[in-house]
Amino acid sequence: MRNFIDVSINGVRQKIQGIDAFRTLSDFLRYEQGATGTKVVCAEGDCGACTVLTKSGTEENFKSINSCIAFMWQLDGQEVVTVEGLKKNDELHPAQLAMIQCQGTQCGYCTPGFICSMAQLAQDSKNENVVIDSKRAKNYLTGNLCRCTGYDSIIEASTKMDLTSLPDLNSAIVFDSASVELEFDRQKIYLPQTLSEARTYLREVPKIVSGATDLGVLHNKGRWSPQVMMSLKNIPELAHITRSATHITIGATATLEQCSRELESDFPEFSRLLRIFASPQIKNSATLVGNMMNASPIADSIPFLKSADARIHLLSPTGERVVDINEFFLEGYKKMDLKPQEIVTHISLPLNGLSFKLYKVSKRKDLDISAVTLAIGFEKKGDQLLRFQLSLGGVAASVLRLKTLESQMLNRALAEKDFIHLFNEIDPLITPQSDVRGSSDYRRLLVRNLLLKFFHEVEGAL
Ligand SMILES: Cc1cc2nc3c(=O)[nH]c(=O)nc-3n(C[C@H](O)[C@H](O)[C@H](O)COP(=O)(O)OP(=O)(O)OC[C@H]3O[C@@H](n4cnc5c(N)ncnc54)[C@H](O)[C@@H]3O)c2cc1C
Ligand code: FES
Ligand code: FES
Structure with missing residues (x-):
């Protein structure tokens, strides 16, 4: 010890x-x-x-x-x-050199942070043998703000780093x-x-x-x-994402960056959603379990986890139990079926052939908090839905899974009027608030339009 x-x-x-x-x-x-x-x-x-x-x-x-x-x-x-x-043997790091050459700094207050993000961009691009274009640079720099230089010269510097002379930082x-x-x-x-x-x-x-x-x-x-x-971070078995024939199991300390990378083939839509979740710096630290346990009605992962019927693995001094996420979250703000001495060790996701459509609406695309989120897990055959699992965030005190309304969408030819009818039934059940991210009416309209968006995307794919 x-x-x-x-x-x-x-x-x-x-x-x-x-x-x-x-x-x-x-x-x-x-x-x-x-x-x-x-x-x-x-x-x-x-x-x-x-x-x-x-x-x-x-x-x-x-x-x-x-x-x-x-x-x-x-x-x-x-x-x-x-x-x-970053400087080794009196030689500036290629990120520092490029920043000077492209005049990417004025007051300099943001510059050390940009340089560190650019150093990760350089390291990953070299390892993956990928050329840095401006889109890749912007993705790595989503979490860095500059108030005076303007981003053009910083992005130019990022694309001009000399990847052949990266120092070994180990x-x-x-x-x-x-x-x-x-x-x-x-x-x-x-x-x-x-x-x-x-x-x-x-x-x-x-x-x-x-x-x-x-x-x-x-x-x-x-x-x-x-x-x-x-902190559970030093327990090796909790840091991994593992796959069996029937489940994916995500350890309590697996980060969102890990989830985005390792869930790509089984849950590509969730991986895509995570690309517009926070910034690289946040996703390199934040965990999926932490996002779920924060229990916010606008947490971006919870609608997906509810629609996917995730299971929560809990540990307490007296034993272990596994709970369906749709029973784990109780009605009301941040209410959970969690005992005082209990913690989450894993989340497991069934591999049962469901496809997903996940929607996040926020004022900005990157690094912003959601106004409304919608997750739909579905299976279709021909022009009919065989399974339809719907969760909504940002419209009530907790993320809602609307199980009672799901069955009416099954086993009938997909039609726009059914989605409008579905919205009319959802409307009295939700209680969206008005705040800086949008009025209550705006949030209701978003729910309606996202349902129609789902219909057109799925119908288009048929
Ligand atoms: C700049 C910024 C941007 C953000 N953007 C987004 C965004 O786009 N979308 C979004 O949904 N969220 C966003 N967040 C919120 C936050 O990053 C996420 O909620 C994140 O996933 C939390 O994970 P964590 O590991 O950091 O949790 P922590 O802060 O460590 O913990 C969060 C809560 O979970 C509990 N907890 C953690 N692990 C366990 C466990 N194993 N068992 C029991 N309880 C546990 C903690 O006690 C705490 O109550 C953002 C935050 C910041 C600062
Ligand atoms: S000081 Fe702004 S992210 Fe840390
Ligand atoms: S150089 Fe001044 S904030 Fe970026």
Whole structure:
């Protein structure tokens, strides 16, 4: 058992204890390390000024994350590279050189964050042997904002990086693999190595922290003060997505980026939806289980999980149970069938031949919160639907699965009037709110139009 965090920052191995282990990574870098290249602007994962690169001792590639919402203890067993660490042997990194050559910076406040995202773009493009065009550059830079230079020169710099001279950022450190128990003041964090160890800690009812992309924002806004916490990130079996003949099983610490990549062949529509979910930095940290357990009525994954009849695998000090997601979420805002000492270990998705159409409507395409979401799982034969499983988000206190209305769409020739009729039946059941993302009437109209969109897309495919 260790009582310190084992982490490498720009190749220097450090043992972190006390208050420092509970700080955010950006605060630690800036105030303890003097690594002030990393900037903080929004402190809520939205602007990318605080972007750094991380990778665990067992991973091959670095990935970008937002250091403003990452806690130091989350970096246990990880290598961190900041903008200061990209330069090797006095040679600037190709991302830095290209930024200078293309005049991609003015005030410079956003630049270190852009450079770190560009360094991941360069690494992945070299590994995958892919030429960087402006579309690929934009996808990697979705999570970085610049207020003064304008994006043209930054995108040009991204496409002009010399991929033949990328420095090796690995430090080849072998980290200590023991479990961690850390305490400071009233705060405690447990980082167990096995599920049976995790189970013993559940009696203390720790708050489970996964990617902290929800909890880190709440912390920075002063709306959550951590006390007893547990992270499952050091339990190897929970980090994977596995496939059997009948199911896909997603571990509690599998990230959204992993889901987007590894679910592509079985659930291409979900993988596509994840491409417009948040930014690369968020998806490199955030987990699917964390998105589900945040239980927001506008969480982008829940409508899909409900329409797919996902099953939730729960662990408590007294045993395990598996619950159908449609029984797990109860009526009301963030209400779940979750006991105080229970945690989620896995989500499983049946492989039963359903196809999916998933819709997210938001004010901006990228990095925006949904106004309304719609997920339909379906099977069709000829011009008829044999199965039809409908979930709606953003129109009530929780995501709705409308099982009672589903059967009326089955085994009849698809017709537009049936979808209009379906909307007329849904309309009195939903209670959308008016807020900055849209009025109640607008949300109702979206539901109607998305149902018609589904009809035209499916009819078009016939
Ligand atoms: C800039 C930004 C953009 C975002 N964009 C989107 C978006 O486009 N769509 C969207 O839906 N969301 C979005 N989010 C919200 C957030 O990123 C997601 O909800 C994310 O999936 C949360 O996962 P996490 O691992 O970071 O969860 P955490 O923050 O670690 O935890 C979230 C909740 O889940 C609980 N929890 C986590 N793991 C477990 C477990 N194993 N057992 C029991 N409880 C658990 C935690 O206790 C906590 O209550 C965004 C957030 C930010 C900051
Ligand atoms: S400071 Fe804006 S994302 Fe971290
Ligand atoms: S260079 Fe000033 S914010 Fe980007």
